[in-house]
Amino acid sequence: DAKTTQPPSMDCAEGRAANLPCNHSTISGNEYVYWYRQIHSQGPQYIIHGLKNNETNEMASLIITEDRKSSTLILPHATLRDTAVYYCIVRRNNNAGNMLTFGGGTRLMVKP
């Protein structure tokens, strides 16, 4: 499985963009990058995923480098409710299913 490396914690000022980096240097060509977040005492919540191209949805943008060895999740205008642990995951897929192997994640603290 391709492993991911994320900083353990980050702070961001409310209203500013939060840029969360992730390294996945051993990713293989058909593996997707997924981002989930987990707000305290809740189940993980899907944010976004991508393969090669940059992606944007109503929650965030995902920027994947051309060599696919790293990516950045961007929350354009962070709010206090975005305080959570953010997990960058490279999806492992085999004939038995779609597996998510969670790493340590980044604890994002959005401050007023």
Next chain:
Amino acid sequence: DAMVIQNPRYQVTQFGKPVTLSCSQTLNHNVMYWYQQKSSQAPKLLFHYYDKDFNNEADTPDNFQSRRPNTSFCFLDIRSPGLGDAAMYLCATSRDWRLAGGDTQYFGPGTRLTVL
């Protein structure tokens, strides 16, 4: 709203006393997963069902079993809970992993298990 439901949200059991955690979904998804999340750790996959096919992770202890009587329901049985099994147990679903373009997992709120 379609969702993944876990009951109860908090469960207390005694050391060695069997316990069952429940998960139901209204999403009509083919795949259901059980994860264990210990305090300050990331979720760890225990096993999953693709329809009726059960798939166990290699390092999941034999103490953990699962049942999926129909599409909507999936149960996690812990035969003889130990103190080390105290954790949040998360259920998730996904539509069908064979879909091109990736496949999103939707998580329930979790059941926090305490072992006395």
